[in-house]
Amino acid sequence: MKVGIIGGGAIGLLAAAYLSQNHTVSVFVKSNNQKQKLNKYGVKCGALCGTVEAYNNPENLEIQDLLIVTVKQYDVHTIIKQLPSNVPCLFLQNGMAHLNLLEGLPNSCAVGVVEHGAVRMSEYEVQHTGLGMIHLAHFKGPLDVAALTDKLSVHNFRFTFKDDYWLMLAEKLVINTVINPLTALFGVKNKYVITNPCLCRLAKQLCAEASQTLNLSFEEQWDRVKQIAERTGANQSSMLKDLLEHRHTEVDAICGFILQHSKEKSPYHSFVVDAIHALEIKNIKGEAT
Numbered sequence: 161m162k163v164g165i166i167g168g169g170a171i172g173l174l175a176a177a178y179l180s181q182n183h184t185v186s187v188f189v190k191s192n193n194q195k196q197k198l199n200k201y202g203v204k205c206g207a208l209c210g211t212v213e214a215y216n217n218p219e220n221l222e223i224q225d226l227l228i229v230t231v232k233q234y235d236v237h238t239i240i241k242q243l244p245s246n247v248p249c250l251f252l253q254n255g256m257a258h259l260n261l262l263e264g265l266p267n268s269c270a271v272g273v274v275e276h277g278a279v280r281m282s283e284y285e286v287q288h289t290g291l292g293m294i295h296l297a298h299f300k301g302p303l304d305v306a307a308l309t310d311k312l313s314v315h316n317f318r319f320t321f322k323d324d325y326w327l328m329l330a331e332k333l334v335i336n337t338v339i340n341p342l343t344a345l346f347g348v349k350n351k352y353v354i355t356n357p358c359l360c361r362l363a364k365q366l367c368a369e370a371s372q373t374l375n376l377s378f379e380e381q382w383d384r385v386k387q388i389a390e391r392t393g394a395n396q397s398s399m400l401k402d403l404l405e406h407r408h409t410e411v412d413a414i415c416g417f418i419l420q421h422s423k424e425k426s427p428y429h430s431f432v433v434d435a436i437h438a439l440e441i442k443n444i445k446g447e448a449t
């Protein structure tokens with residue numbers, strides 16, 4: 161297959177390194193510098209070195225068989241304006257705020273949840289920091305997503321099929337809306353969300369608000385949060401990493417989505433959304449602490 165990957169960040173480069181073993185991969189990036197590096201060195205991920213073609217314009221998007229969109233959620237709105245309507249698209253963002261943008265697209269679409277951990281080390285190098293699965297579900301249009309999971313799967317980079325996109329994304333959203341803001345606000349690794357008794361109480365409140373908003377069982381979701389916090393205990397969450405590197409976070413796509421969709425008041429979510437934005441502003445303005 162001709163697979164086009166939009167975004168040359170951590171997940172885009174990870175996907176390019178693995179998928180280029182079996183497919184012809186093109187990576188669509190923003191900067192000319194990254195394009196040149198990828199064309200010269202390929203994508204490196206540990207012992208893997210994938211050959212790719214890189215572009216920093218949308219011209220070759222329409223010749224792809226599949227486009228995998230790996231930009232952060234807040235950049236999806238600029239990408240969808242460039243997508244050729246004939247090519248099926250797979251969106252791999254955390255959060256659920258991009259779903260309303262996909263509804264207006266003419267393209268066949270799938271959505272996915274990434275369990276891998278990845279860190280971009282340079283414009284063409286990525287470190288695979290945590291091995292997981294990528295779960296895919298059908299969102300709209302005539303796309304055989306179950307067949308796609310088989311075509312894309314390769315050793316250490318496997319895809320599985322889920323039949324309910326909403327449940328798949330909602331369950332991941334609960335995990336992110338609990339673990340990400342608390343770890344980012346308190347500057348701690350994931351396990352402290354359950355091992356620190358005060359953070360654990362805050363985590364339970366966030367989990368209760370999210371479960372109620374999404375109409376999910378609190379007990380089941382809290383068990384999942386505890387499992388993931390334990391399994392990824394030594395990791396820094398993506399929101400913590402974004403703040404440490406003075407980048408924009410995905411708090412609106414994650415916690416903001418809960419706040420927007422809750423029928424009851426969600427005071428813990430109100431607090432974390434404002435608190436994370438306050439830290440983003442502090443980082444951008446370089447305010448002294």
Ligand SMILES: NC(=O)C1=CN([C@@H]2O[C@H](COP(=O)(O)OP(=O)(O)OC[C@H]3O[C@@H](n4cnc5c(N)ncnc54)[C@H](OP(=O)(O)O)[C@@H]3O)[C@@H](O)[C@H]2O)C=CC1
Pocket residue numbers: 166167168169170171172188189190191230231232233235238239252253254274275276277278279280398410
């Ligand atoms: N990294 C991880 O371990 C995990 C990430 N995820 C999710 O995956 C998604 C991607 O995350 P991640 O890869 O870490 O994010 P990154 O910030 O590392 O990568 C996003 C990339 O998109 C690029 N980009 C933005 N706008 C455009 C554009 N118009 N055209 C081309 N490229 C563009 C950015 O370029 P530039 O830097 O030049 O602005 C950046 O390289 C997020 O929703 C995240 O929550 C989920 C699970 C794990």
Ligand SMILES: CC(C)(CO)C(=O)C(=O)O
Pocket residue numbers: 254335336339340350388392395396397398399
């Ligand atoms: C599951 C978790 C919390 C792992 O770090 C994650 O998805 C993230 O950091 O965004």
